[in-house]
Amino acid sequence: MAMRHRARSAPSSPLTPSSTMRFMSRDIRAKKIFGFSVSLILINLASIMERADENLLPAVYKEVSAAFNAGPADLGYLTFLMNFLKSIASPLAGVLALHYDRPTVLAIGTVFWALSTGAVGVSQHFRQVAFWRAVNGLGLAIVIPALQSFIADSYKDGTRGAGFGLLSLIGAIGGIGGSILATIMAGNDYWGLAGWRVAFIMVALVSLIIGILVYLYATDPRKIPGNHLLDDDDYERLHLVSKDVLPPPSIWRDSLVATRSVMKVRTFQIIVLQGIIGSLPWTAIVFFTMWFELIGFDNNSSAALNSLFAIGCASGAFLGGVIADRLSRHFPDSARVMCAQFSAFMGIPFSWILLTVIPQSVDYWSAYAVTLFFMGITISWCATSANNPMFAEVVPPKHRTMIYAFDRAFEGSFASLAAPAVGLVTEKIYGYDSKTVNLANGSAEGAYALSRGLLTMMIVPFGVCVLFYSPLYLVFKHDRENAKLSSFKDQEMV
Numbered sequence: 001m002a003m004r005h006r007a008r009s010a011p012s013s014p015l016t017p018s019s020t021m022r023f024m025s026r027d028i029r030a031k032k033i034f035g036f037s038v039s040l041i042l043i044n045l046a047s048i049m050e051r052a053d054e055n056l057l058p059a060v061y062k063e064v065s066a067a068f069n070a071g072p073a074d075l076g077y078l079t080f081l082m083n084f085l086k087s088i089a090s091p092l093a094g095v096l097a098l099h100y101d102r103p104t105v106l107a108i109g110t111v112f113w114a115l116s117t118g119a120v121g122v123s124q125h126f127r128q129v130a131f132w133r134a135v136n137g138l139g140l141a142i143v144i145p146a147l148q149s150f151i152a153d154s155y156k157d158g159t160r161g162a163g164f165g166l167l168s169l170i171g172a173i174g175g176i177g178g179s180i181l182a183t184i185m186a187g188n189d190y191w192g193l194a195g196w197r198v199a200f201i202m203v204a205l206v207s208l209i210i211g212i213l214v215y216l217y218a219t220d221p222r223k224i225p226g227n228h229l230l231d232d233d234d235y236e237r238l239h240l241v242s243k244d245v246l247p248p249p250s251i252w253r254d255s256l257v258a259t260r261s262v263m264k265v266r267t268f269q270i271i272v273l274q275g276i277i278g279s280l281p282w283t284a285i286v287f288f289t290m291w292f293e294l295i296g297f298d299n300n301s302s303a304a305l306n307s308l309f310a311i312g313c314a315s316g317a318f319l320g321g322v323i324a325d326r327l328s329r330h331f332p333d334s335a336r337v338m339c340a341q342f343s344a345f346m347g348i349p350f351s352w353i354l355l356t357v358i359p360q361s362v363d364y365w366s367a368y369a370v371t372l373f374f375m376g377i378t379i380s381w382c383a384t385s386a387n388n389p390m391f392a393e394v395v396p397p398k399h400r401t402m403i404y405a406f407d408r409a410f411e412g413s414f415a416s417l418a419a420p421a422v423g424l425v426t427e428k429i430y431g432y433d434s435k436t437v438n439l440a441n442g443s444a445e446g447a448y449a450l451s452r453g454l455l456t457m458m459i460v461p462f463g464v465c466v467l468f469y470s471p472l473y474l475v476f477k478h479d480r481e482n483a484k485l486s487s488f489k490d491q492e493m494v
Helices: 001-005 019-029 040-059 059-070 071-087 089-098 102-122 128-156 160-187 196-216 230-242 252-265 266-295 299-329 335-357 360-379 382-394 399-416 418-429 444-456 461-466 471-491
Strands: none
Touching: 019 059, 019 299, 019 444, 019 461, 040 059, 040 071, 040 102, 040 128, 040 160, 040 266, 040 299, 059 071, 059 128, 059 196, 059 444, 071 089, 071 266, 071 418, 089 102, 089 128, 089 360, 089 382, 089 399, 102 128, 102 196, 128 160, 128 382, 128 399, 160 196, 160 252, 160 299, 160 382, 252 266, 252 399, 266 335, 266 382, 266 444, 266 461, 266 471, 299 360, 299 382, 335 360, 335 382, 335 461, 335 471, 382 399, 382 471, 444 461
16 A cells, blocks of 8 residues: 555656656566566455355355255345345446546455455344345445456457456456365364354455455556556646646546446447346356255265366366457457357357256266366356457546446346246246255255256357347447547547
């Protein structure tokens, strides 16, 4: 934190940064560990804990179901509450990022999610769990868009696919760790507490520590002179505004201007439209752990299957980002769209094989493992190969947090309906009965009902998603050129 304040010391001239400022800016940029920027290391650590937090509850659905006598629909509502709040509150991240350093924004969100995660671990009633999951969603709403825009500002055009892929790959470590930790600990007691409760408390403490470190030591790339996004005049203007040398802008006026700028971008509209449908399968996937355990797999086997799927998704996200970067050098207007359509299409055959072709028996663990791994590799490209890099190219840099925030707001709010929808379809159409299903030893009837509910919420959305990407072939180039022109005009005004 002290480093950030020293970098903003008053300049000796209204037009040229002082030699002291130049020295401090070089010092900030020189902060590296083993050749990696401290800021990016801390941002990726925050991503690890964010993904760990998201994966905790789905990994212990069975134990939570037993502790609170909750069925799939009730569990789905918990996921709905978190995802819905995470979505509708996302524009708050964009508003905060217009006027504060993103490390500060990240720290605020981390405090919300860490405290609420710890509170879930000590909750004694289902309503308490529901309340704290909603608060958890508020924290994640602030963190996720800030993380995405931080990465977008840290990489240049043509390399952002790899940058977002690396963030996803590293963040997946947290998802895998959180899932494994919760699933394995769930079967034991520690110091008189159920294992799943201890897992929530542990993740909360580590998340809080990471948030404090981000606040103290991470540096917003917008504030670093010499960054490819800012020239000296841009930095000087930001410095003068921060010192109240120039009139402070209206937070509401700036937010409204940014919102209008984002909303009228057709590329944004199309990606959000496909994302509303394309996010449904990913929300439904949170029931995989419960489905594995209903088949009869124990905690360790279920954790291993989830880990293989997560490893596949992480590897695929990075692979998709790199492939799209390479192809976009030759086909800048269409390569990212083609990669996204390929990835969405692959969700159809893999979902069918996983949920209907492989017999639902513990004897087929290897078949599930192979299918889940390759499914993860192929269906995880859309965000890193297309959505996130394209967002960064169709708006000026100052509006990037806002575009990621509104993307989460629209996509997530609708996608959050998938979890309770899976529960309702499973119970009302396919006859799942939480009172008769034996969660301890598995249930063939319960596994079959849940698999059909999952199938319903996966195959159709994947197919629709492929179609909805198509208009981007016509509009992306135009929006990208408009964003470059807008950035050029802003620089001339400065």
